[in-house]
Amino acid sequence: MRLxxxxxxxxxxxxxxxxxxxxxxxxxxxxxxxRSDHYQRIGAGDPGPGSTDAWMTLAAIARETTRxxxxxxxxxVTFRFPGPLAIQVAQADSMSGGRVELGLGAGWYDGxxxxxxxxxxxTGDRFSMLEEQLEIVTGLWATAAGQNYSFRGAHYSVVDxxxxxxxxxxxxxxxxxxxxxxxxxxxxxxxxxxEFNMPFAPVSYFxxxxxxVRAACEAIGxxxxxxxxxxxxxxxxxxxEAEVRRRAVASGQDPDSVRASGAAGAPxxxxxxxxxxxxxxxxxxxLQYHTLDEPEHLELIGSEVLTRVxxx
Numbered sequence: 001m002r003l004x005x006x007x008x009x010x011x012x013x014x015x016x017x018x019x020x021x022x023x024x025x026x027x028x029x030x031x032x033x034x035r036s037d038h039y040q041r042i043g044a045g046d047p048g049p050g051s052t053d054a055w056m057t058l059a060a061i062a063r064e065t066t067r068x069x070x071x072x073x074x075x076x077v078t079f080r081f082p083g084p085l086a087i088q089v090a091q092a093d094s095m096s097g098g099r100v101e102l103g104l105g106a107g108w109y110d111g112x113x114x115x116x117x118x119x120x121x122x123t124g125d126r127f128s129m130l131e132e133q134l135e136i137v138t139g140l141w142a143t144a145a146g147q148n149y150s151f152r153g154a155h156y157s158v159v160d161x162x163x164x165x166x167x168x169x170x171x172x173x174x175x176x177x178x179x180x181x182x183x184x185x186x187x188x189x190x191x192x193x194x195e196f197n198m199p200f201a202p203v204s205y206f207x208x209x210x211x212x213v214r215a216a217c218e219a220i221g222x223x224x225x226x227x228x229x230x231x232x233x234x235x236x237x238x239x240x241e242a243e244v245r246r247r248a249v250a251s252g253q254d255p256d257s258v259r260a261s262g263a264a265g266a267p268x269x270x271x272x273x274x275x276x277x278x279x280x281x282x283x284x285x286x287l288q289y290h291t292l293d294e295p296e297h298l299e300l301i302g303s304e305v306l307t308r309v310x311x312x
Contacts, residue, residue: 012048028302076107141172
């Protein structure tokens, strides 16, 4: 079972804060450092310094780390054109030595689009854009050296692209997709993704949610065993009840609710929740980590949770 740290910088975080967490996560032995791709705080509260650009941040962190994998959960198709996105991710992959993963989705937060002059098409159009972006990004990466790539769709057209630069990972960085959809998302994940992530799914639903993707794989002749199934959940650990509750509040969570639905409590409780997901087929758990300015929290998770999950 792999454990990955997943941050939400739109809630208010600087690059230096994210770099510190990424370095600590690498030192402690976590498998990956991921971040959301948003430009505006979600929900009420102090926005702090605001957000940072996901791919600019990850490219910079790539040069300051050596082992930990890096990626987004998830980049919305509305933020970037597919050609520049393929270039940005390919360059970040090269800068990292081949450690980047691209989470890509249809996007949902209309408020941030309005705040930063980003068009926000209908749900149907965004899913159509997602399919075309997946075609283009993977097509550009997979095109053989010296050959050109072309594509014509309803939203994007590519004409004789040299399909450069290439990412270091071949044929390209792994694509991560996720969500609760039962038709469109599973169908696209079966075609394009190396990993399917169920965000904040209760243990009781995780396997059922992933079964939609397994069925979509079988429908196109893909072995479902070639898909990695993962989950994201809030983490909030403490050495005593007061510490758990304080960190839950600092994470913007109701202490009782997060204990019921997330990986919260004393280290042994957090370990058990993670192992419950493992028993339902999760190969990795993304721990949504909010307390960026409290390195003691990450140290506790690393020393008392990560080591025990790995041993199990």
